[in-house]
Ligand SMILES: Cc1cc2nc3c(=O)[nH]c(=O)nc-3n(C[C@H](O)[C@H](O)[C@H](O)COP(=O)(O)O)c2cc1C
C-alpha cells in the first residue's frame with residue numbers, strides 16, 4: 058500500500074449523500090492536485106459515522122479532526138488551511154450554529170461517542186466500503202478463511218455462536234445459534250441462507266448503514282452460515298428504497314467473487330456458495346420471515362402459518378435460515394475474537410451490543426451502538442445530548458409499529474430484550490424515537506395504527522378489521538367525538554388482535570396503543586372527557602387565536618391564510634380569525650412576526 | 658422509483674422516452690426473463706416500472722406472457738406491493754417521508770402545505786400531470802428529518818415555509 062501523510066474520510070452514507078457529500082469528494086479530487094498534494098493525501102469514501110444530523114461529516118486523520126456540516130464550498134479552506142498549512146478550520150469544528158441540535162448545552166459532541174461500543178458498526182466510517190482490501194486489512198474474511206482452511210466442523214462453529222449468546226437483531230431476539238442448528242440438522246440437498254434487509258420500521262436505518270458502510274461483513278457471515286447449515290445459495294432481501302445500499306452490496310459481491318471469497322470452491326475447498334439480491338417492493342409485512350420468502354418466490358407477501366418453520370420448510374419449500382443484517386454483521390467478529398469475548402458484554406440474557414437509530418426530539422440524531430444493559434437515560438441524555446430547546450422529555454418509542462413508548466419513570470431501565478418487553482415495548486430492529494412535551498401520545502398511537510392499517514396484508518380477519526376499528530376509534534378520540542366507552546372498546550379490540558392474528562404484525566399491532574394507554578392514560582382522558590389536546594397537536598381540539606393586545610395590525614397573517622378567514626383593518630383594528638372557517642393550517646402563526654397568534 | 662439515486666443528478670429537465678422507445682426498452686429488458694415463471698416476476702415488474710413509471714395493464718400482460726404465468730397472478734402481485742403503481746405519476750413526484758422520525762418532527766404539516774399549494778391530495782396527480790404527491794415511510798435519512806424527495810432531489814431539515822419556494826422551482830423548470 059502507498060503511504061499517505063493524511064487521510065480525509067468523507068461520509069457517503071445516505072444521510073450525508075443527501076446533503077451533497079458526493080460533491081465534496083469531487084471538490085477534493087479537484088483541489089488536491091491543484092495544490093500538488095494528491096500524492097500525500099488520500100480521500101476515502103466511508104459509510105456512516107453515526108452523527109447524521111451534523112452531516113456531511115469529513116474527518117481528517119492522523120489528527121482525527123471532525124468537520125461538521127461541510128459544504129462543497131468549504132473544501133477549498135480545508136485543503137489550503139488544514140492539509141497544506143496544518144491549521145484546523147475551527148469554524149467547521151463546532152456543530153452548526155443554526156442547528157436545533159446544537160443549542161448552548163450540547164457543546165461536547167464527543168459525549169456522542171464516549172458511551173458507545175462499536176462492534177456491529179466496527180468498520181462503518183472506518184473503511185472504504187467499496188474496497189475489499191480495506192475490509193481484509195481489518196481482519197475481514199479471516200473467520201471464513203480459518204474455518205475453511207481448518208475444515209472446522211460446522212456443529213462446532215454453531216456451538217460457538219450459541220455460547221456467544223447472540224440473539225437475532227431483527228426484533229424477535231431468537232438465539233441465532235439455535236436457529237442455525239435446526240437448519241443444519243435437517244437433511245436436504247438444497248438449503249438456503251437469507252438476509253433480512255427489509256428494514257421496515259419507519260424511522261430506523263441501522264441495517265442500511267451497515268450495508269452501505271460494511272457490506273463485506275454481511276457477505277462473509279452469510280457464507281459462513283451457508284457452510285454451517287449446508288447451503289450453497291443465499292439471498293439478500295433489500296428494500297427498494299435503499300439504492301445506495303443495493304449498489305454497494307452489488308459492488309462488494311462482485312469483488313468477493315473476483316477474490317474467490319464467494320462462488321465455486323471457496324479458498325480452494327469443496328465448499329461453494331453464491332449470493333443474489335432481491336429487491337422488496339414496499340410492503341412492511343415482507344419483513345416477516347414467511348412473507349419475505351413468499352416475496353422472493355415472486356408471490357404476494359402473505360405470511361403462512363408456522364409450523365412448519367423455515368428451518369424445515371422455507372424458501373422454495375427447502376430448509377432456510379433468515380437473519381437480520383446486524384445479526385450477520387456480528388458473526389465474523391464473534392468467530393475471530395471468540396464466544397467468550399462476546400458473551401462478556403451485555404446483560405445476563407442479552408449479550409453484546411445493539412445499534413439504535415436515535416431520532417426525533419433529541420440533540421444528537423444518528424446511529425448509536427451501545428452495550429446491552431445501557432440505560433435509556435444514558436442513551437437519550439448522555440449520548441443523545443438531551444432534548445433540544447430546553448423542552449421536557451416525554452417518552453421514547455422503540456420497536457416501531459410493534460413496540461411501545463417508555464415514559465420518564467422508566468428511563469433507568471437497562472436495555473435488553475426482556476426489560477424492554479417488561480416495560481411494555483420491545484427491542485424491535487432498533488428505531489428509537491425521542492418525544493418531548495409537544496408530542497401528543499394519542500396522535501402517535503394513531504400514527505402507528507394508520508401504518509398497520511395500510512400494511513396489514515388482509516389475510517386474517519382480526520388483523521384486517523381490528524386494526525381498522527382501532528384506527529377509527531383513535532380518530533374519534535383525537536377529533537373530540539369519543540366517550541369513555543370508546544376507550545374500553547379500544548382495549549377490547551386490542552386484545553382480540555393480540556390473540557387472534559396469524560402473524561406478529563397483527564399480534565403486536567396494538568402495542569403502541571396499549572403502552573400509551575398504560576403510561577399516558579391521562580392524555581386519553583383529556584381528549585375524551587375534557588375535549589382538550591394539551592400539546593395542541595390534534596386539530597379537532599385546537600383553535601388558532603389572535604391576542605388582540607399583541608396584534609400590531611400588520612395584516613401579514615391575513616395575506617397568508619389560504620382560506621381568507623382572517624379579517625381586520627390594516628394599521629387600525631386588530632385582526633381576528635373566523636374559527637368556523639379556519640382549516641388550522643398554521644400558516645398565520647408562522648407568518649406573524651409578533652407572536653400574536655397562539656394555539657389553544 | 659427504483660432508479661432514484663439519492664443525492665445524484667437532479668432530474669429536472671430530463672428528456673422523456675417516446676412510447677415506441679419505451680416499448681423497445683421493455684422488450685430488451687424482458688428477454689432476460691423469458692419463460693422463467695413466477696420467481697422472476699418481482700424483478701421483471703421492477704424493471705418494467707422503471708421504464709414506464711407505472712404498470713398499465715398492457716405492460717402487465719406482456720410481463721405475464723414473457724414469464725408464462727397468468728395475468729391474474731401478475732395483477733395480484735402488482736396490487737399487493739405499494740411500490741408498484743397502476744396510475745401514472747406526475748413529472749415531478751413529491752415524496753413526503755412520513756416515517757416516525759419525520760412525523761415527530763412535523764412531517765404532517767409539510768405534507769399539508771404541499772397539498773394546499775398544489776391543490777391535490779397525497780396519491781393524486783395534477784391535471785396537467787406535472788406534479789404528484791405520495792407519502793413514503795422512511796427513506797433512511799432520519800438524521801435530516803423532516804425529509805422530502807422531489808424525484809431524485811432530497812430536501813431535509815424542512816420547515817413548511819420553505820415549501821412554496823421549492824414548488825416554484827419545479828413550476829419554472
Ligand atoms: C411485520 C414484521 C416485520 C418485520 N420486519 C423486519 C425487518 O424489517 N427486518 C428484520 O430483520 N426483521 C424483521 N422482522 C423479523 C423477522 O420476521 C425475523 O424474525 C428476523 O428477520 C429474523 O432474523 P434475526 O433472528 O436475525 O433477528 C419482522 C417481523 C414482522 C412480524
Ligand code: SF4
Nearest residue numbers: 514516517520560563
Ligand atoms: S396478522 Fe395481519 S399481516 Fe399477519 S397474516 Fe394476518 S392480516 Fe396478514
Ligand code: SF4
Nearest residue numbers: 618639640642643645
Ligand atoms: S390556521 Fe390557516 S386557515 Fe386558520 S386562520 Fe391561520 S392561516 Fe387561516
Ligand code: SF4
Nearest residue numbers: 608609611612614649
Ligand atoms: S401577523 Fe400578527 S401582528 Fe400582523 S395582523 Fe396578523 S396577528 Fe396581527
Ligand code: FES
Nearest residue numbers: 754756759798799
Ligand atoms: S423517518 Fe423520514 S427519513 Fe426516516
